[in-house]
Amino acid sequence: MAGARRWAGLLALLVLLAVVLYPLLWMLGTALKSPQEVVSNLSLWPQHLTWANFADGWNALPGITFGRFFVNSTLIAAAVVVANMVSCLVTAYALGRLRFPLRKVWFAVMIGTLLLPQHVLIVPQYVLFRNFGWINTPLPLIIPKLLATEAFFVFLMVQFIRGIPAELDDAAKIDGCGPYGVFRHVILPLSRPALVTTAIFSFIWTWNDFFTQLVYLNDPTTYTIPVALRTFLDSSGQNQIGPMFAMAALSLLPVFLFFLAFQRFLVEGINTSGLTG
Structure with missing residues (x-):
């Protein structure tokens, strides 16, 4: 019984952790998506990694x-x-x-x-x-x-x-x-x-x-x-x-x-x- 309660508590913590981390993972996934994938791909992770977003964002404002x-x-x-x-x-x-x-x-x-x-x-x-x-x-x-x-x-x-x-x-x-x-x-x-x-x-x-x-x-x-x-x-x-x-x-x-x-x-x-x- 004690072991079952421990595993149930661990499962609850993992579920809570997933809920808390989901917005962060979604943000990271969107940061690596191309403009087309942003509107077409609703999955958490992009199909093709687009690292250019970091360079484009770093130099987004002129000067x-x-x-x-x-x-x-x-x-x-x-x-x-x-x-x-x-x-x-x-x-x-x-x-x-x-x-x-x-x-x-x-x-x-x-x-x-x-x-x-x-x-x-x-x-x-x-x-x-x-x-x-x-x-x-x-x-x-x-x-x-x-x-x-x-x-x-x-x-x-x-x-x-x-x-x-x-x-x-x-x-x-x-x-x-x-x-x-x-x-x-x-x-x-x-x-x-x-x-x-x-x-x-x-x-x-x-x-x-x-x-x-x-x-x-x-x-x-x-x-x-x-x-x-x-x-x-x-x-x-x-x-x-x-x-x-x-x-x-x-x-x-x-x-x-x-x-x-x-x-x-x-x-x-x-x-x-x-x-x-």
Whole structure:
């Protein structure tokens, strides 16, 4: 009976894996199909491999290769990762450890911002950034992150910091550390799992973001990958589906490699109580 249950569970996992991987396999198969096969061949795998889709997609826009979009996305994603890690940790330390007037009120306000849809804020933000002259630059995508605007990550780090025993702070204070010393020598080293979790999700969300980047980036030289992929549908329609999926497949590689490199720390951040090392 136990063996039957184990095989049934394994079969269920395989079925679930097939359902999850099917869109990815379909995308890879379409990336290797010719324009004729895209509309005539409904099977998962192409009859004749068409590697030219990758070259055509890489040089689809006149005067700009797809490598430019990879560079733009990488720079923006890297800057957002660093900004979120620094600003959210400092803010979480203040809300989770320091004592100041209206601390609980500000924490409640911060949590309340999670209820605001992004589309409600986009118009006033656009007007503000236009007055700053930041439209068509990466600044609207990066600078707000320096102000700890990602309430989800602040909340995540606050809960993580609260799990670190306060006795460690007291021991550091006995050794002569002030608030900055406690942050530097106690909170920062023990917050590595939370920081890595923030970095992973910040990178993935920024890399895949389409709406915000479409609003602020109008010049093709500033496009990121999600915005650049949209241009395939505007140019030649059906004949560009193969190159579009080829570039979409390439755009998944950085996300996959980034997650693969830091997945151990992500699991550690989920399981740890704050006392690591």
